[in-house]
Amino acid sequence: MPAVVSSTVPVVPIHADEIRATAEQVRRLVADQCPRWADLPVTPLPDEVEGTDHVLFRIGDELVARMPKIAWAVGQAESDARWLPTLAPHLPARVPVPLHVGEPGTGFPWLWTVVPWFVGRTPPRLGCDDVRLARDLADFVRALHAVDPAGGPAKAPGARGAALRHVDDAVRRVLPRLAAHDDGFDVRAVEAAWEVCLAAPEWDREPVWIHGDLQPGNLVTDGGRLVAAIDFGALGVGDPAPDVAPALWTFTGAARETYREAIGYDDATWRRACGWALAPSLTGIDYYRHTFPRMAEHGRRMARAVITTLT
Structure with missing residues (x-):
């Protein structure tokens, strides 16, 4: 697997004012701020699993970088870091407690996080009788x-x-x-x-x-x-x-x-x-x-x- 795979920017952005991090930016941010992960490959997740407010990148096999792409989502990094460690011990399923809260840099303007990658799949997007x-x-x-x-x-x-x-x-x-x-x-x-x-x-x-x-x-x-x-x-x-x-x-x-x-x-x-x-x-x-x-x-x-x- 190559160290960096260029992300594919959608032909029509979801939001007119979105800012999309690239794999190269994430690689450099990780190298600068998280040197223990600097040698891990950075790979953008496919567009079909992307949501409305973050761009996601795999870091190796066990981590994910969550990069806000719209201003309304910029507070989530601090919220997750503040509250998820408190809530996680009480819950019967895992939650993405941040392992790192990243600072802006390399042209990316906002806080971002690295969280664990959870192995599995999401249920059908249009609902399921399970x-x-x-x-x-x-x-x-x-x-x-x-x-x-x-x-x-x-x-x-x-x-x-x-x-x-x-x-x-x-x-x-x-x-x-x-x-x-x-x-x-x-x-x-x-x-x-x-x-x-x-x-x-x-x-x-x-x-x-x-x-x-x-x-x-x-x-x-x-x-x-x-x-x-x-x-x-x-x-x-x-x-x-x-x-x-x-x-x-x-x-x-x-x-x-x-x-x-x-x-x-x-x-x-x-x-x-x-x-x-x-x-x-x-x-x-x-x-x-x-x-x-x-x-x-x-x-x-x-x-x-x-x-x-x-x-």
């Missing part, structure tokens, strides 16, 4: 929600884990734009489902730790069992509803019902979870329509699922 995985993920979420939230970072208005009402304006703004396209669902039915979500009582108990983004791409399985949860960019303390949303994001059929029952929250939390499945999906369809078709299609699937569930 009851055992649903139980495993529910166990993980219950354990996370049971960790003492004292001192944890509160979710800001508009973030997952805050009140749904803070994203109502964004949903209302995007509905007319969606109505101009055929996305395979009735925009009026989506609006009706959104009203049901908004009408749910807000969370009025103690906040809990939430992952906030337990999509299929952020889960690692091996031998059919959950072995790791990754990408804690939405980590914080707030309403548990976003961690109930994987019933829709990640599961179908009997697994969806298994997860919902195993997670154990009430109907109001379920309706807010539907809201957190719906709101970012609607804005995401619009935002990613031409630049990240896979994400837009995931949003369409979520819109149809919430309509079916609530109306």
